[in-house]
């Protein structure tokens with residue numbers, strides 16, 4: 419109910435008479451409903467979750483305490499959504515918001531052509547504004563997701579051997595996360611070895627891991643709907659070369675500098691610069707071609723980001739990744755990623771896996 423109350427305050431501030439929520443993460447956040455299909459219709463007095471037959475019992479249970487009533491929609495969902503909106507504004511002109519980053523044009527059209535009295539107004543990141551600072555319960559869920567990933571990595575380390583394929587490694591990692599209590603992965607696991615590790619988002623292939631190669635694994639678990647995100651880089655089956663050791667040390671130093679400096683009150687841009695300056699000073703600035711990190715929660719990527727263009731000021735209770743990297747085409751790449759909670763005077767690092775290049 420507290421979330422709905424806050425959302426209604428936001429509607430008032432932004433002069434909306436009502437709002438249509440379609441994005442799954444927003445829907446879950448506001449209503450508690452975890453199903454895959456449903457639309458929220460909210461105005462200042464009523465809050466309705468429209469879903470279909472498959473979810474009616476589940477939805478009734480899940481929305482308890484969130485202040486929503488559950489209704490079944492007609493086979494054509496947009497007809498029901500429009501009818502509910504019209505009922506709520508009883509023929510008068512009113513201004514309704516929708517999530518322009520989620521409602522696709524076809525569905526927008528289906529809804530808009532049925533709206534007689536109301537004007538649909540696009541918004542961006544609207545529900546997301548409430549989701550930036552996490553509650554204690556949300557942080558607890560993320561903490562558990564991070565622990566699950568740490569446990570899976572510890573079990574995976576002895577399995578990282580030359581001759582294994584990237585796909586086998588990804589499958590084991592996902593299985594170990596499941597065994598540790600994950601609902602699933604928070605995104606498709608990245609495993610990239612040898613020169614392929616220079617692809618920041620290289621999905622696993624049938625390539626066999628060779629002795630002495632770099633291996634980057636980037637993956638995460640979902641727990642109670644909340645995500646973890648994790649990256650480690652290791653050299654498999656041989657001692658690292660001088661260059662591998664040197665660049666790994668550089669990325670680690672960049673990450674440690676950012677972790678030591680990050681605190682509430684800084685902008686995402688300022689935090690990004692902490693790590694970027696370390697890498698740039700060593701001459702690899704051009705090879706760190708992505709932002710330092712991103713917030714996460716019900717979604718794997720949430721605003722604000724830690725990136726050169728991010729002006730948002732960080733607040734206590736935000737949860738974000740810190741993941742510098744260096745990528746050299748044809749040679750390989752290195753990235754190290756932890757998940758941290760922003761506090762008044764620094765951070766709490768939720769990730770506890772060791773950061774050793776050799777295993």
Ligand SMILES: [Mn+2]
Pocket residue numbers: 647648712739741755
């Ligand atoms: Mn990440």
